[in-house]
Amino acid sequence: MDHPEHLPAAPPLDAESAAGRTDAYFLKTKEIIGKNGDTEVTYAVFMRRPVLCAPKLAFDWLEGMAASRGTSFKIEPRFKEGDWVGAGEPLFTVTGSFFHLVDLETVLLQRLGPACVAAYNAFTMCVDLPKVGFLAMEARHCAGQEMAEMMAYAAYVGSAAAERAVGAVGFIGNATSATAHYFGKSSGLGTMPHALIGYANSTVKAAEMFHAAFPTQDLVVLVDYFGHEITDALEVCRRFPELAAAGRIAFRLDTHGGRFIEGLDTAKAYSVLERHAPHALRGYRTETELRNLVGTGVTAAAIFHFREAMDQAGFSKTRIIVSSGFGPAKCKVMAVAGAPIDVIGTGSYLPENWAETYATADIIAYNGVPRVKVGREFLLPR
Numbered sequence: 001m002d003h004p005e006h007l008p009a010a011p012p013l014d015a016e017s018a019a020g021r022t023d024a025y026f027l028k029t030k031e032i033i034g035k036n037g038d039t040e041v042t043y044a045v046f047m048r049r050p051v052l053c054a055p056k057l058a059f060d061w062l063e064g065m066a067a068s069r070g071t072s073f074k075i076e077p078r079f080k081e082g083d084w085v086g087a088g089e090p091l092f093t094v095t096g097s098f099f100h101l102v103d104l105e106t107v108l109l110q111r112l113g114p115a116c117v118a119a120y121n122a123f124t125m126c127v128d129l130p131k132v133g134f135l136a137m138e139a140r141h142c143a144g145q146e147m148a149e150m151m152a153y154a155a156y157v158g159s160a161a162a163e164r165a166v167g168a169v170g171f172i173g174n175a176t177s178a179t180a181h182y183f184g185k186s187s188g189l190g191t192m193p194h195a196l197i198g199y200a201n202s203t204v205k206a207a208e209m210f211h212a213a214f215p216t217q218d219l220v221v222l223v224d225y226f227g228h229e230i231t232d233a234l235e236v237c238r239r240f241p242e243l244a245a246a247g248r249i250a251f252r253l254d255t256h257g258g259r260f261i262e263g264l265d266t267a268k269a270y271s272v273l274e275r276h277a278p279h280a281l282r283g284y285r286t287e288t289e290l291r292n293l294v295g296t297g298v299t300a301a302a303i304f305h306f307r308e309a310m311d312q313a314g315f316s317k318t319r320i321i322v323s324s325g326f327g328p329a330k331c332k333v334m335a336v337a338g339a340p341i342d343v344i345g346t347g348s349y350l351p352e353n354w355a356e357t358y359a360t361a362d363i364i365a366y367n368g369v370p371r372v373k374v375g376r377e378f379l380l381p382r
Contacts, residue, residue: 018065018103018104018107019103021106021107021110022103022104022105022106022107023105023106026102026103026105026106027103029102029103030099030102030103033098033099033102034099038097038098038099039098039366039367040095040096040097040098040366040367040368041095041096041097041098041101041363041365041366041367042093042094042095042363042364042365042368043093043094043095043101043105043361043362043363043364044090044092044093044361044362044363044364044372044379045090045091045092045093045094045108045109045112045359045360045361046088046089046090046091046359046360046361046362046379047085047087047088047091047113047116047117047358047359047360048087048088048356048358048360049087049117049356050084050085050086050087050120051084051085051091051113051116051117051119051120052082052083052084052085052116052119052120052123052157052158052161053077053079053080053081053082053083053084053085053091053116053119053157054081054082054112054115054116054118054119054153054154054157054158055077055081055091055092055112055115055116056081056153057111057112057115057149057150057153058108058111058112058115059075059092061107061108061111062075062094062104062108063075065100065104066096066100069100071096071097071100072096073094073095073096073100073101074094074095074096075092075093075094076092076093076094076095077091077092078090078091078092078093079091079092081157082119082123082157082158082160082161082164083161085116088378088379090379091112091116091359093364095365098366105361108361109358109359109360109361111150112359113357113358113359114147114150114151114154114351114354114357115150115151115153115154115157116154116357116359117154117351117356117357118150118151118154118155118158118349118350118351119154119155119157119158119161120158121158121327121328121349121350121351122134122154122155122157122158122159122162122171122349123157123158123159123161123162123165124158124328124331124332125158125326125327125328125331125344125346125349126158126159126162126163126168126169126170126171127162127165127166127168128328128331128332128334128335129168129331129334129335129341129344130162130166130167130168130169131168131169132169132341132342132343132344133169133170133171133172133342133343133344134155134159134169134170134171134172134343134344134345134346135171135172135173135174135175135189135190135321135343135344135345135346136151136152136155136171136173136174136175136179136183136346136347136349137174137175137323137345137346137347138151138152138155138174138175138346138347138349138350139174139175139176139178139179139347140347141347141350142350145178148176148178148179149178149179151349151350152174152179152182152183153179153182154349155171155174155182155183155349156171156182156183158170158171158349159171171183172189172343173185173188173189174188174189175188175189175190176188190220191210191217191219191220191221191252192206192210192220192221192222193222194222194224194225194254196209196210197222197225197226198225203221203222203223203225203226203228203232203235203236204232204235204236204239206221207219207221207236207239207240208239211240211243218243218248218249218250219236219240219243219248219249219250220249220250220251220252220321221233221236221249221250221251221252222251222252222254223236223251223252223253224253224254224255224256224261227259227262228262229251229253229255229261229262229306230261230262230263230305230306230309231262233251233306233309233310233318234309234310234313234315236249236251237249237310237313237315237318244315244317244318245317246317247317247318247319249315249318249319250318250319250320250321250342250343251306251310251318251319251320251321252321252322252323252345253298253302253303253306253320253321253322253323253324254298254322254323254324255296255297255298255302255324256296256297256324257295257296257297257324257325258296258297259296259297260296260302261298261302261305261306263305263309264301264302264305266294268301268305269293269294269295269299269301269302269305270294270301272294272301272304272305272308273293273294273300273301273304273337275304276304276337276338277300277304277336277337277338277339279336280293280300280333280336280337280338281293281294283336284333288329289329289333292329292330292333292334293333293337297324297325298322298323298324298325298326300333300334300337300339303320303322303334303339303340303341304337304339304340306320307320307340319342319343320340320341320342320343321341321342321343321344321345322341322343322344322345323344323345323346325348326344326345326346326348327346327348327349327352328349330348331344362376362379364376364379364380364381
C-alpha cells in the first residue's frame with residue numbers, strides 16, 4: 001500500500017483552544033519563560049513499550065502550531081513511518097523556542113501514543129493473517145472524530161508496514177467516509193446491520209431489500225440475527241444462485257459469545273477442529289485461546305463448520321467475513337488454526353490497555369547543551 005499523497009494534515013488548534021487543553025503547569029512555565037527570557041530546547045519523545053512509528057498527526061499539528069505562532073520547529077525523526085520502535089527509544093526529537101514549545105506537549109503526546117500502539121496491533125494482525133483482508137470498524141468505539149481519525153491512520157500505518165514485511169493484504173477499507181481516504185477509498189464500506197434484519201423480520205427479505213437498492217454491489221449478509229446462521233445463509237444462496245455462483249455473496253458471522261453457531265455444541269466443535277486443525281487443539285496455551293478455538297461465538301470451529309456447510313451445499317464460492325472481538329490475540333489463534341476467513345471486520349486493534357498508549361517527552365538539551373533529568377540519560381544521543 002503506497003502512502004496516499006492526499007492524506008490531510010491534522011488541523012491546528014488556535015492558541016486559545018490549545019491552551020484550554022494544556023496542563024496548567026506548562027502554561028505557568030510559559031509565563032515564567034516570558035518574564036525571564038527564552039532559550040532553545042530539544043525534546044526527545046518516546047514510549048515505554050514497543051510500537052510502530054505513526055507520527056504524522058503529531059508532526060502535522062506541531063508544524064501547524066509553529067506556523068500559527070510565526071516560528072519554526074526542527075523535527076528530526078529517528079524512525080520512518082511504520083518502523084518498529086523499541087521501548088524507551090526516542091521516536092523523534094523536536095528543537096525550537098522553549099516559550100513556543102512548552103505548552104504544546106500535552107496535545108502533542110495525545111496525537112502520538114495511541115496511534116503508535118494501534119498501528120502496532122494492526123500490523124501484528126495483518127502479519128499473522130497475510131491472506132485475509134481487514135475492514136476497520138472502530139469508529140463506534142472511538143471517543144469522537146479526533147480519535148477516529150487517529151485510529152484510522154494507525155490502521156493504515158500498520159497495514160502498509162505488514163504489506164511491506166510479508167506482502168499482506170491488510171486493511172482494504174473502513175466503515176466511515178470521513179476516514180476512508182486512509183484506505184484509498186472515497187467512502188466507507190458496509191452493507192447491513194442487525195437492525196435491517198430485524199426491520200425485514202427475515203434474513204432473506206433483508207438480502208432482497210439490499211439487492212434491490214444496490215444491485216451492482218456484492219451482497220454481504222449478516223446471518224446470526226435469528227440464530228440460524230447456516231439455514232439462513234443457504235436460503236440466501238438459493239434465492240440468489242447467480243450471485244452465489246459468481247462469488248458475489250459473502251456472509252458475515254457475528255455470533256455473540258453467549259451461544260454456539262447453529263449446529264455446534266462443545267463436542268461437535270472439538271470434532272470439527274479434529275478434522276481441520278488438530279494441531280491447534282494440541283497447541284493452545286490459555287483458556288482464552290481454547291475458547292477462541294472451540295467455544296461459543298465466532299470461533300475457529302464455527303468458521304470451519306460454516307465453510308463445510310456452504311461447500312457441501314455447492315456454494316463454495318461464497319466468502320466468509322467474521323467479526324466480534326477480533327484483536328491481535330484472536331487473530332493469532334485463527335492463524336494457527338488456519339481458519340478459512342476471507343475478511344475480518346475489526347475495531348479491536350484499538351489499544352486494549354490505554355495506559356500503554358502514554359507517550360512521554362523530556363527536554364534533553366538547552367541551547368545545545370545536553371541536560372536531562374536523572375534516570376532519563378538513555379535519551380541522550382550516543
